[in-house]
Amino acid sequence: MPVLTYKRVPYFKAYIHVLAIMPLVYLGLAIDADALGGDPVQAVIHFLGKGALNLLVLTLVISPLAKRYKEGLLISTRRLIGLYCFFYASLHLTAFAWLDLGWDIALLFQELVKRPYIWLGMIAFVILLLLALTSPMYVRRKMQRNWQKLHNLIYLAALLTPLHYYLSVKSGWIEPALYTVFMVFLLQLRRKKRD
């Protein structure tokens, strides 16, 4: 007997909203208290980037978890978590463009040459944007089989972001490597399901 019933889904989604917003409240309070260390701009960009990456992982584990524990309704929370991933990624990008570059487009081009990993982040972001725009049910119905094809791009985003992460850090490869291994594992699970 599944734990998540139709009646419980709205409450579960309410928890997800609270859990997804709480880190942003924490970040706001930390900024206000000047508690983000010597480089608060970098701290904000990192916090939001990690948040987006963790939510991407969460979006991808929902399907295997639902299958493993026979909790079919868990799938109904995937869109919400995916949209929060896009929201965090948008804030990450906004923080970079605003706090780091001061909305200076010329500076962005210089950064793209100096820091090529930003291209990877941009590709991942465009994928997340497309997935968010096509996530409503009526768009899904309209797109029919093309919807699944487009949404499979999430796995490309899942591989690009740990690489973006790895190339962005000056030292320390363990965490980005763990994310990559986990993403490849999830990709394998998906391939097995299709075979």
Ligand code: HEM
């Ligand atoms: C246009 C899109 C993007 C831009 C311009 C961008 C920019 C950046 C920059 C500048 C940094 C490094 C900050 C520094 O150390 O100097 C960074 C790090 C990072 N980004 Fe992005 N990013 C983008 C998209 C994404 C997306 C879509 C994700 C995740 C879904 C993501 C996740 C991360 C992570 C995890 C880090 C490392 C954070 C850490 O070191 O703790 N980024 N990004």
